[in-house]
Amino acid sequence: MESKSFFEPRENETIGDVAYRRIKSDIIRGYLKPGEKLKIDALKERYAVGVSTVREILTRLWVEQLIHAEGQRGFEVAGVSQAGLRDVAALRLLLETQALRQSIAAGDLRWEADVVRAHYMLSTVEEKIIEGDLSMVNAWVQQDWEFHHATISACASPAIMAAHSSAFDRFIRYHMLVLEFRGRPAAVDHSELRDLVVARKADAAVKLLTNHIQSGLDLVLSTGRIPL
Missing domain, CATH: 1.10.10.10 (Winged helix-like DNA-binding domain superfamily/Winged helix DNA-binding domain)
Incomplete structure (x- = not known):
């Protein structure tokens, strides 16, 4: 893929x-x-x-x-389940943290610019959703992908990138099925992740990303709309 x-x-x-x-x-x-x-x-x-x-x-x-x-x-x-969500979240985390470390180590100035630009687009959409404009949900899905993809786009492994794309799609599907988003806390996570990535602070960026994905998982599960 x-x-x-x-x-x-x-x-x-x-x-x-x-x-x-x-x-x-x-x-x-x-x-x-x-x-x-x-x-x-x-x-x-x-x-x-x-x-x-x-x-x-x-x-x-x-x-x-x-x-x-x-x-x-x-x-x-394909059906959905809480076990399935946990599984795909773990896969996304495994792949994205590995790709993030590689990108932070290898990324150039163009990569940094791509991260900053993608975050600007995402933050613009997030602010509109936080203000109550739910018509921006589809745009958020696109821009959330664009930002996370930008942070790992300097990864030199096509296999990891392809597997991550598939895992990300399946993970975001659960968010779309329950239509619940974390709002301001997620926006803050994205801003902090941008700064840590550009500053080349790999350990801190991976820790934040781990908490970010776990928080998204917890939110979807908390709705009670995903069957066991």
């Missing part, structure tokens, strides 16, 4: 690429619900692609663990 988020527009996309991103987005944003059956004919009509393209997309999403194959019964959107 590419390390870039599916939300980001791409150049020279095929119709299949666009449909893949749309279906994946609809799963992560909760428009396609956990456990929902994915019928090929319905997907073909909804996303305006051919049967063979739908099958290819479903295979990709199965590899990314966003859907399940039900034997002869076809595919369905």
Whole structure:
């Protein structure tokens, strides 16, 4: 899987690429619900692609663990559970902290500028949400990804970056399903993480990131909306 988020527009996309991103987005944003059956004919009509393209997309999403194959019964959107959330949070933490340490060690001035720019975009959206503009939630998902991706973008391991992208998508899916965000505390975390990353304070940055991910996990669990 590419390390870039599916939300980001791409150049020279095929119709299949666009449909893949749309279906994946609809799963992560909760428009396609956990456990929902994915019928090929319905997907073909909804996303305006051919049967063979739908099958290819479903295979990709199965590899990314966003859907399940039900034997002869076809595919369905992957379910969610508290154990599943804890598992994907642990995976995200493992990958992101490793990539963060590598990026802090290897990143150049352009990387620092990318981190600062991504944080500015994120903080602008966060302030609007804190003020009560919930229409910015989808933009927040994009900018949250952009910022965290920027902090680790100097990592020299494509395998880690690809695995992190997949884990991040699955982690943020839980946030979208409960539509709960931490507000000001999360915004403060992001500001402090920006400063620690630019200052090349790897241990402190990893500690903050660890607490940040754990706080997000705790928030989602506290809603009581994720089944055991």
